[in-house]
Amino acid sequence: MKLYSFHYSPFVQKVRAVLDLLGRHYTVMEVAYGDRTELATLTGGYIHVPVLAEDDGRVVCDSRRICEHLLSDAAAAGDWPIARDVVDYLGEEPVDEDEDEEEGEPIGDLGIVADLGLNDFDMGAIIDNLDLSSVEMLVEVADKIKLNPQFRKAVEAAVG
8 A cells, every 4th residue: 555645744644544553564655745646646635644545445535534544444354453452451362263254243332321322232333334334333422421512512623
């Protein structure tokens, strides 16, 4: 995968930090500030960095979207050192790499906010809804535990 970059961009640095934490291999492609032709061709006209070009042809623009994309890539979940650390911390058994992704079960205490109105069954239903992005899942949880007005303001301020 290639990460199109300006070496001084804090947005690029954020994406690089996520890539490094996830242990993903990538090549940094420095973009000339005055000539963004290659970037515009790759993205269909978008000329800002960072841009992530996956080996399979997927192109993701904007640091927030790139980080969300990287963190929601189920195919790479078994390769993430941070995910292994969480499994270890929770004292759970790691999932067999040969096991089908769809068979995986969430780990941790799904009933952690049951006293606030979201039981473990309903939490599991939110997590299992693969049509939702991670932000949408958090908004669902906030709705159920009656935090949504404040939470929605925070989300809108953070991600627009």
